[in-house]
Amino acid sequence: MRTPRSLQKTSAYVVAAAILYIPANVLPVMHSSSLLVEQDDTILSGVVYLMRSGSWPLGLLVFFASIMVPLLKIMALGLLVWMSARRSRAHMLARARLYRVVEFIGRWSMLDIFAVTLLVALVRMGRLASVLPGPGALAFAAVVVLTLLAADSFDPRLIWDSADADD
Amino acid sequence: MTDPAAAPKLPTAAVGRRSLPSLIWLIPVVAAAVGLWLVAHTWLAQGPIITIRFSSADGIEVGKTKIRYKSVDIGDVKAIEISEDRKAVVVSAQVAKSAWDLLSRDSKFFVVRPRISGGTVSGLSTLLSGAYIAIEPGTSKELFINFIGLEDPPEVTSDMQGREFTLHGEQLGSLAYGTPVFYRRVNVGHVTKFSLDSDGRGVAVDVFINAPYDRFVTSNTHFWHASGVDVSLDANGLKVSTESLAAIIEGGIAFQELADLPPPPGPAPSGASFTLYDDRAQALQPPDLHREQFALYFPESLRGLSVGAPVDFRGIVIGEVKSLGVEYEKADSPIRFPVMIDVYPDRLRSRSLNGSSPGAYSQAKSRAIIDRLVAHGMRGQLRTGNLLTGQLYIALDFFPDASKTAIDWSGTPPVLATLPGGLTEIQDAVARIARRLDRIPIEQLSGELSQALVSLNATLKGSQKLIGQLDSQVAPQATRTLGEAEQALKAANAILAEDAPLQKDVQDALKQVAQSARALAVLADYLERHPESVIRGKAEDAR
Numbered sequence: 001m002r003t004p005r006s007l008q009k010t011s012a013y014v015v016a017a018a019i020l021y022i023p024a025n026v027l028p029v030m031h032s033s034s035l036l037v038e039q040d041d042t043i044l045s046g047v048v049y050l051m052r053s054g055s056w057p058l059g060l061l062v063f064f065a066s067i068m069v070p071l072l073k074i075m076a077l078g079l080l081v082w083m084s085a086r087r088s089r090a091h092m093l094a095r096a097r098l099y100r101v102v103e104f105i106g107r108w109s110m111l112d113i114f115a116v117t118l119l120v121a122l123v124r125m126g127r128l129a130s131v132l133p134g135p136g137a138l139a140f141a142a143v144v145v146l147t148l149l150a151a152d153s154f155d156p157r158l159i160w161d162s163a164d165a166d167d
Numbered sequence: 168m169t170d171p172a173a174a175p176k177l178p179t180a181a182v183g184r185r186s187l188p189s190l191i192w193l194i195p196v197v198a199a200a201v202g203l204w205l206v207a208h209t210w211l212a213q214g215p216i217i218t219i220r221f222s223s224a225d226g227i228e229v230g231k232t233k234i235r236y237k238s239v240d241i242g243d244v245k246a247i248e249i250s251e252d253r254k255a256v257v258v259s260a261q262v263a264k265s266a267w268d269l270l271s272r273d274s275k276f277f278v279v280r281p282r283i284s285g286g287t288v289s290g291l292s293t294l295l296s297g298a299y300i301a302i303e304p305g306t307s308k309e310l311f312i313n314f315i316g317l318e319d320p321p322e323v324t325s326d327m328q329g330r331e332f333t334l335h336g337e338q339l340g341s342l343a344y345g346t347p348v349f350y351r352r353v354n355v356g357h358v359t360k361f362s363l364d365s366d367g368r369g370v371a372v373d374v375f376i377n378a379p380y381d382r383f384v385t386s387n388t389h390f391w392h393a394s395g396v397d398v399s400l401d402a403n404g405l406k407v408s409t410e411s412l413a414a415i416i417e418g419g420i421a422f423q424e425l426a427d428l429p430p431p432p433g434p435a436p437s438g439a440s441f442t443l444y445d446d447r448a449q450a451l452q453p454p455d456l457h458r459e460q461f462a463l464y465f466p467e468s469l470r471g472l473s474v475g476a477p478v479d480f481r482g483i484v485i486g487e488v489k490s491l492g493v494e495y496e497k498a499d500s501p502i503r504f505p506v507m508i509d510v511y512p513d514r515l516r517s518r519s520l521n522g523s524s525p526g527a528y529s530q531a532k533s534r535a536i537i538d539r540l541v542a543h544g545m546r547g548q549l550r551t552g553n554l555l556t557g558q559l560y561i562a563l564d565f566f567p568d569a570s571k572t573a574i575d576w577s578g579t580p581p582v583l584a585t586l587p588g589g590l591t592e593i594q595d596a597v598a599r600i601a602r603r604l605d606r607i608p609i610e611q612l613s614g615e616l617s618q619a620l621v622s623l624n625a626t627l628k629g630s631q632k633l634i635g636q637l638d639s640q641v642a643p644q645a646t647r648t649l650g651e652a653e654q655a656l657k658a659a660n661a662i663l664a665e666d667a668p669l670q671k672d673v674q675d676a677l678k679q680v681a682q683s684a685r686a687l688a689v690l691a692d693y694l695e696r697h698p699e700s701v702i703r704g705k706a707e708d709a710r
Contacts (some may be wrong), residue, residue, distance in 0.1 A: 005191070008191055008192070009191045011192060012192045012194050012195050013191075013195075014190040014200070015198075016195035016197070016198030017198070019195060019198045019199045019202045020198050020201065020202050020455035020473045022202060022206070023201075023202045023205040024208055026206065026209075027205055027206075027209055039230070039231075135205050135208070135209070138200070139202065139203075139205060142198065142201070146194070146198070
């Protein structure tokens with residue numbers, strides 16, 4: 001059974017994810033306040049902080065999981081949808097593999113949201129220290145959910161449709 | 168056979184293009200709307216970037232230091248740069264859009280750091296959180312973004328109700344920013360500013376009196392330094408008074424209105440000027456509106472007389488010593504020591520008994536009073552005020568014996584006649600007594616005395632002869648008379664003795680009289696009860 005209107009759905013999800021990707025990275029994800037400091041952090045500022053403080057591996061992990069992966073997913077899905085819509089016959093095997101990779105790594109993008117929710121739940125010390133989610137967290141969560149939905153609604157058989165038509 | 172034409176038509180799938188796109192496209196539209204809203208919200212919430220100049224960026228950090236109004240964050244420091252002239256720092260800060268209207272031309276910015284002054288501790292939270300920049304909004308409607316920050320927090324903020332007054336005093340004492348102001352020992356305000364007068368001859372102290380106490384400041388109010396402890400020893404004993412413990416440590420200002428003046432029309436206007444007196448006694452004495460200066464020349468040493476020493480008129484202080492000096496005109500003229508005093512004629516003016524006020528002051532009138540006093544013998548005299556310390560004061564007193572003199576008012580200042588006083592006077596008196604003693608003719612007196620003694624001797628001899636005569640003639644006669652009198656007394660004694668016969672007889676007679684009286688009483692009693700017995704005789708007892 002084929003997914004009805006797979007292309008339309010996927011492309012809609014991808015466009016929505018692409019739009020929300022901007023506020024997700026520009027707006028602060030986390031608002032932390034303590035006796036000493038009160039500050040807003042975006043994903044990128046967190047990465048920069050980690051890198052500066054010497055945690056290169058952790059910084060890179062967050063950079064890939066939270067910035068590169070959603071971006072690559074959006075671009076990959078966009079590519080898949082575009083090529084399927086054009087009924088392109090190029091690199092069909094590679095596209096099928098790309099789709100599988102996208103579907104696999106999708107869930108790992110929730111790492112950031114997971115960390116923020118953990119912090120919000122754990123760091124509740126009133127005036128001493130507290131962490132609150134920022135508006136960016138909502139946008140970021142929406143991006144991840146939308147890319148998951150996009151990957152889910154994309155019917156991989158569309159990749160091979162052009163091959164059938166050729167027969 | 169079936170007619171193929173009659174056969175029912177098979178439904179054919181109508182392949183058409185949807186004219187409308189799928190509803191799924193609502194998702195990106197919503198996403199775009201949400202995204203735009205998020206961005207727009209953040210964008211619009213950002214207010215203007217302002218710059219504030221400070222002399223130093225002590226405690227200010229980029230990204231951490233906040234701008235606060237009433238402890239609410241309204242902005243962040245975004246950058247700190249050194250000004251072009253390298254004399255100041257320019258702090259750039261982003262202010263929230265909602266705080267836009269706080270940025271008027273006369274808004275003030277200052278850095279809040281922990282401050283401990285006297286009785287107050289402020290900005291303690293900044294010990295941990297670091298300094299922050301506070302804003303004191305202005306009243307102007309004009310938007311402004313380039314400010315010059317204050318180095319010290321303003322003592323009076325716009326949300327404080329009350330009024331500010333300026334006090335002029337001779338010295339600052341122990342006053343400082345925030346020093347409390349007391350009214351009847353209630354802390355009602357504080358010092359906001361102090362500065363030297365431009366000519367350096369005094370200080371101006373600005374005080375802020377909180378509402379509603381500011382209405383107690385009237386044109387009759389006098390302010391004084393309430394610093395430290397006031398110890399006074401008077402006829403009532405030792406008295407220690409102070410405003411409060413805080414005032415002992417950090418000083419203070421107190422004010423009170425003068426009691427015996429007509430009530431003023433209303434509270435003093437904001438910014439009114441007052442005199443700051445050195446102490447309470449000085450502040451609350453009736454104001455000395457007028458003064459006369461006099462010069463006094465004393466014949467004795469001025470040691471112990473100091474500037475400010477009282478001029479005492481029979482116990483009432485009516486002036487004070489202003490200066491002591493030395494003057495000589497020519498080489499051969501004696502050196503004189505003028506003492507300049509100020510006399511406040513207001514304190515001399517008489518209050519008539521019926522309570523009517525003495526009327527308006529005029530110099531002629533007060534001089535007439537002083538002329539009259541001098542004509543009655545008023546002179547200046549140096550007296551010892553304190554035997555221990557040898558402090559002198561100037562006493563004005565009446566000396567009716569003093570030679571007649573009058574004040575020459577044309578002199579500047581006029582000279583008030585003096586008399587030697589104190590020890591000098593005693594020395595003079597002793598010398599006078601010695602001179603008189605010297606004049607007594609002691610030799611002549613002693614000759615007369617010896618003559619008198621001789622005659623006294625003769626008189627004594629005469630009296631001795633008289634006594635001898637008395638002894639030989641009068642005494643035997645008297646002895647005899649006394650013996651006779653003794654015999655007579657003995658005889659009388661014998662008659663009156665207890666066991667004498669006369670005594671016995673009298674006692675018996677008296678007993679018999681008593682018995683007969685008793686019998687008569689019984690008879691009378693019986694007759695009273697039985698009057699018939701007079702006729703019938705005594706009835707027998709009916710037993």
